[in-house]
Amino acid sequence: MDDAKKRVQDNVIWKSIFRPGSIYRKGYRDTSRDRALAAMNNVLYHLHPVKVKRHGLKLTYTYCLGGISFFLFVVLTITGIFLMFFYRPTAGANTELAYLDMRNIIAGVTFGNLVRNMHRWGAHLMVFTVFLHMARVFYHGAYKPPREFNWVVGVILLTLTLLLSFTGYLLPWDQLAIWAVTVGTEMMGFTPVFGKQVQFVLLGGVEVGPETLLRFYVMHVLLLPFVLVVFLAVHFWRIRKDGGISGPL
């Protein structure tokens, strides 16, 4: 057994994957040094420092809300990719593929209904946890200097979360979807100066139609997630640079 382990760990490929000092390279022993290395010699080091303030572990302080929001984003990405295999964003007279594909996902695809439900409930839950995360940060005064810019990034992320959820709302192409989005984009169209133009670009026309579906699909699966990931990276990076999580009251 030890011999096999040594053979796996003692070759060029393994060593190229795990850096010198990695616990996967030399074996983990429960020492202070190895506990430090478990975070430090790892991509994780970009998110977490080696040591965290003890109050950060208290559930009543953090509620893990930011972490849960991020976890839900990961779940939504994975379930979303699964759904993309079975979904075509096409509508229009006699080519209602989007709706038919939705029916197929619900009734015909193995685990399709479960994954679709997870994607949908997860989205609602994410809007909710992001909102709660914001409230927690506010009540702890954690938006104050030096974290004021990260709070701005957080507000942008909240907006992006809402937009992601909103663009996803249209994709089932059922009665609920198109009328909810019609109401939403109507409101958007009342922006002064450029409202009508923005609305026209988003809808690909003057009202919700097949072009809207394609545009919302691209925004939902590509544009908005891309922007969100960029801001997420800045958000996480700033947490580290601004002195880690906030202190006790």
Added chain:
Amino acid sequence: MAAAQAARAEGADAGEAAGATQAAAVATAETPSGRLTPEQRAARVQESLKSKGGNGAAQSIGVPGTSEHTHRLLALVPPAGIQQVHSKQADKVYTWPHLLLVEFVSLLAVGVLLLIVSYFLDPIFRTLANPNLTPNPSKAPWYFLGLQELLRYFHPMVAGVTIPGVGLIILGAAGYIDKNPSAKPDNRKFANLAFTMFLVLWTVLVFAGSFFRGPGFNWVWPWQDGLFFEL
């Protein structure tokens, strides 16, 4: 001091280290902020090289006389140029295993919750979209129903654009508006009150729009006419 140590680390002998310290001390006296213009820096390097005795061809700090490469002179960073961090020793624990285990458990809990809800509850899937058949009421997704509720009271531009736009800007600017350095709830009653009012107002609007608006977006009681809410 750091400069001297660094110089020693470069493998220089004790005399050079002393020279480096001297140069650093001079620099500190001249520029308390520790920031030097490139010209000042170049002048200081020259001075330091001269102080070694010699014509500036100082093998003394590891730079060949003819070399253009002076980056090893990092050893001359004045103490004032080094970022000083004054903080108390915090009570800290190792990320692994303490924090990562907590995170893993909360992740599992949320994952299981989501899985159970998704297994037992199916979200609504209606008939095919029909642009010619408007359901009554037509509602936005729930998180926009607060805005839709505002449409009952204000002009669409005010309700749909001005209020959310100004609201988001004020929210984002909170860190710049709030000059109170304290994070203690006792010291920031106004901020907490204002934010709580914002949350309560928003929740009330969303609930009203979600559960108490029926056909024509008129007020209905859910126990009389049923719910007109769909997720």
